[in-house]
Amino acid sequence: MLTVTHAIVIAEAELIERFTRADGPGGQHVNRTESAVELRFDVASSPSLPDDVRARLLARRDRRMTDAGVLVIQARRFRDQARNRDDARERLAEIIREATVVAKKRVATKPTRASKERRLAGKNQRGATKRGRSRDWSRE
Numbered sequence: 001m002l003t004v005t006h007a008i009v010i011a012e013a014e015l016i017e018r019f020t021r022a023d024g025p026g027g028q029h030v031n032r033t034e035s036a037v038e039l040r041f042d043v044a045s046s047p048s049l050p051d052d053v054r055a056r057l058l059a060r061r062d063r064r065m066t067d068a069g070v071l072v073i074q075a076r077r078f079r080d081q082a083r084n085r086d087d088a089r090e091r092l093a094e095i096i097r098e099a100t101v102v103a104k105k106r107v108a109t110k111p112t113r114a115s116k117e118r119r120l121a122g123k124n125q126r127g128a129t130k131r132g133r134s135r136d137w138s139r140e
Helices: 027-031 051-059 081-100 113-133
Strands: 015-020 036-042 070-075
Touching (some): 015 081, 036 081, 051 081, 070 081
Antiparallel strands (some): 015 036, 036 070
16 A cells, blocks of 8 residues: 555555666666666546646656556665655556646736836846947957
């Protein structure tokens, strides 16, 4: 069981783990052990997720999400399998926790008169600076 929040708990049967050989440091031993973890979680058909959380997860533009709605997390930060497994599960939980938060709706605002004037004054100042750098070729 992976506890994400007090309301969302994911069953072990929904998590698919695959272990592979990790790259990076570790000497000769790294060539024999499968310490990297690939964790797959089917967001699209998971009964553990509320519909609004599922919709927010699927709407995210995340390269880890496949077209079929499967979230794939690679964990190879540590040299032993158990720590990588815990790391992958914690990252999955964090992604789901982020999806439980509803983003505030943006309120459209208009720039104030003073801010428009400051912007135009800045543009005029910049233009004057650039004009001062140019040479007057008509006098030569």
